[in-house]
Amino acid sequence: MTALIELLTLCKASKVIAPSISYSEYIPLDLSISNQEINQLETAKDYGAFIQKHLDNSKGKIAFGGYQEIRNLYKRSTVFNAKNSEERNIHIGLDLWINESASVHAALDGRIHSLQNNTALGDYGPTIIIEHTIQNQTFHTLYGHLSEESLTGKQIGDTVSQGEQIGNLGLPPINGDYAPHLHFQIIIDMENKFGDYLGVCSTKTLDYYSKNCPDPNIILKISNSHFTNI
Numbered sequence: 001m002t003a004l005i006e007l008l009t010l011c012k013a014s015k016v017i018a019p020s021i022s023y024s025e026y027i028p029l030d031l032s033i034s035n036q037e038i039n040q041l042e043t044a045k046d047y048g049a050f051i052q053k054h055l056d057n058s059k060g061k062i063a064f065g066g067y068q069e070i071r072n073l074y075k076r077s078t079v080f081n082a083k084n085s086e087e088r089n090i091h092i093g094l095d096l097w098i099n100e101s102a103s104v105h106a107a108l109d110g111r112i113h114s115l116q117n118n119t120a121l122g123d124y125g126p127t128i129i130i131e132h133t134i135q136n137q138t139f140h141t142l143y144g145h146l147s148e149e150s151l152t153g154k155q156i157g158d159t160v161s162q163g164e165q166i167g168n169l170g171l172p173p174i175n176g177d178y179a180p181h182l183h184f185q186i187i188i189d190m191e192n193k194f195g196d197y198l199g200v201c202s203t204k205t206l207d208y209y210s211k212n213c214p215d216p217n218i219i220l221k222i223s224n225s226h227f228t229n230i
Contacts (some may be wrong), residue, residue, distance in 0.1 A: 004137040004188065005214060011108070011134075013221035014162060016143070017062065017169070017182050018102040026222055027060030029097060032069045033089075035075035039072075044172035047073070048179035051097045063097040064222055067215050079131050086202040092209045093142070093185030093199045094216035101168045104150070106160040106181055107141045107219050108132045115151050115180070116195025118144075118176070124183060125175040127195055128166055140190055141219070142197055143167070145175040184216050 015021075029051065031038060041047050051063055069091045110132040118124040118128060124144030128151070131140050143166065150167025158165060169180045187197050189212055199211040 001033070004134075004139060005218060007134050007137060010188075010216045011219065013175060014107045014219055015186050015199060016067055016105050016107050016141075016220065017096045018098060019163065023222055025027060025059075027055060029054060029063035029065045029095075029146045030069075030075060031066060031071055031086070031095075033072050039161040044063060044179050045201050048092070048099050048172075051179055052099050055099075056166060061098065064094065066091045066093070067217065068092065068210070071200075073169040074140050086204055088198070088200045088202045090201050090203065090209075091199065092201050093144070093183045094220065095181050095183055097179060097181040099180055101147060101180065102166050102182075104143055104167045106130055106162055106164045106166050107184070108134075108162045110141075110160055112156055112158045112160065113155055113190065114141055114156060114193075114195040115154055117148065118196050121177055123176045124196065124199065125170050127168070127194065128195050129187070129197070130160060130166075138188075140187040140197075141147075141216075142183070142184070142185040142187055142199070143197060145178060145181055146170050148174055184220070186214050186216050186219065187200040188212050188214075 041050055055063055070090055071091055072197055110130040113129045113131040115128045117126045126146040126148050128143045147170040148169045169182060171180055183199055185199055
């Protein structure tokens with residue numbers, strides 16, 4: 001994995017949503033359990049209004065964040081709170097929040113690994129997973145909370161180019177019933193899963209998923225404090 005991380009760190013930054021929006025208009029967003037402002041939020045509309053206020057106050061257009069953030073917003077869904085299992089509340093992707101059906105683009109050259117509409121409350125909704133290979137290192141990127149139309153006309157094995165539009169953001173309730181956003185995640189081993197992969201893990205499994213799902217900012221490079229070639 002170290003070799004792959006080094007390769008991705010050296011790659012040119014890639015925008016996966018609304019590429020005309022400058023990184024200077026990206027604003028960090030805290031949706032962790034430590035943020036007291038969101039304790040009373042319940043619905044997608046509530047979160048949408050909160051995020052839009054945050055963007056307006058910060059003069060931003062896209063709110064980003066959430067990698068390994070511990071969140072309460074999954075408590076409403078049995079997807080993350082199944083009986084006889086540890087609660088999953090640690091987010092292992094990076095979210096890009098924008099209150100519109102913005103365009104979604106492939107992070108790198110690759111081929112469609114799988115696609116599926118994950119329809120449960122709180123799940124991804126329409127999802128596309130792309131397989132990439134760089135210098136014999138294979139990994140995947142997941143794009144969750146898309147529109148239903150994003151899945152139309154696509155087939156497993158279709159090639160995609162870096163920056164190519166692969167769909168649009170979905171709106172609630174189609175997108176799992178969230179405020180509109182893209183869940184973007186790196187996955188090294190898909191573990192034979194199809195059209196879906198855990199985007200939220202438990203405390204006990206965090207060590208494994210930290211390795212199998214490294215920080216997506218390695219590709220996006222939203223913050224230039226840790227990455228080169230911005």
